[in-house]
Amino acid sequence: KTLRKAVIAGNWKMNKTPAETTALINEMKPLVANADCGVIVCVPFVDLCAALEAAKGSNISVGAQNCHWEKSGAFTGEISAFTLKEMGVEYVIIGHSERRTYFGDTDVTVNKRVRAALDAGLTVILCVGEYLEQREQGITAELVAMQTKIALGGVSKDELSRIIIAYEPVWAIGTGRTATADQANEVCASIRATVAALYGADAANALTIQYGGSMNAGNAAELLAKPDVDGGLIGGASLKAPDFAKIVEAAS
Ligand code: PEP
Numbered sequence: 001k002t003l004r005k006a007v008i009a010g011n012w013k014m015n016k017t018p019a020e021t022t023a024l025i026n027e028m029k030p031l032v033a034n035a036d037c038g039v040i041v042c043v044p045f046v047d048l049c050a051a052l053e054a055a056k057g058s059n060i061s062v063g064a065q066n067c068h069w070e071k072s073g074a075f076t077g078e079i080s081a082f083t084l085k086e087m088g089v090e091y092v093i094i095g096h097s098e099r100r101t102y103f104g105d106t107d108v109t110v111n112k113r114v115r116a117a118l119d120a121g122l123t124v125i126l127c128v129g130e131y132l133e134q135r136e137q138g139i140t141a142e143l144v145a146m147q148t149k150i151a152l153g154g155v156s157k158d159e160l161s162r163i164i165i166a167y168e169p170v171w172a173i174g175t176g177r178t179a180t181a182d183q184a185n186e187v188c189a190s191i192r193a194t195v196a197a198l199y200g201a202d203a204a205n206a207l208t209i210q211y212g213g214s215m216n217a218g219n220a221a222e223l224l225a226k227p228d229v230d231g232g233l234i235g236g237a238s239l240k241a242p243d244f245a246k247i248v249e250a251a252s
Helices: 018-032 045-055 081-089 099-100 107-120 132-137 140-151 181-199 203-205 220-224 241-251
Strands: 005-013 038-042 060-064 092-094 125-127 165-169 208-212 231-233
Touching: 005 092, 005 165, 005 241, 018 038, 018 045, 018 060, 038 092, 038 140, 045 060, 045 081, 060 220, 081 107, 092 107, 092 181, 092 220, 107 125, 125 140, 140 181, 165 181, 181 203, 181 208, 181 220, 220 231, 220 241, 231 241
Parallel strands: 005 038, 005 231, 038 060, 060 092, 092 125, 125 165, 165 208, 208 231
Antiparallel strands: none
């Protein structure tokens, strides 16, 4: 764990207008200025300009929440990874469970998006995680291993340095129900083992693996203390500057 710097990323989902984005980032900046971890905010596409402008010169990096796999073309309503990169965006969330559940993202299209994001020079926050039924069936580790392997198809060992994996049990997202620290650590460790089998122990030990799912100012410290939990992907609690700052502090 000492090899790895924690990364706290906010996933704002479909929240905040451009003006609200500017205000929230301005409120966050002084609160996270002394962070000893990576700090990222992933905002809606149309808020990216405002976020990049507000975050300029600060330790806050900006990410998007999805990208298409083609560079350009007849894909009405989609956004390409190359466009994001040109704007100054550094990160992109790929395969969030809300995209898989509501917008038809599959392991195969997640892999295409990962490939495109890496080709464009972005760093990927790749989300994997199980539904409650799958946890109850006892197939969490297998399922998450499969999601991870398919998503990383065609990704080289060098490129792995631009991958962050977020383990997000779907039953814990936006539900107020958090995985226990031991549950989170167990699955993060299993993902690390999967990556070790693919890329070797050194690459796996250098990989940042976040937990996400109702992480908040109150439970972050316990989750982040676990050896295989290297940070968090934060939904609801990332929309309030003081709460987000407390999570950043817990990771520092
Ligand atoms: C998320 O959307 O990635 C997430 C973890 O949401 P929440 O923190 O609200 O559960």
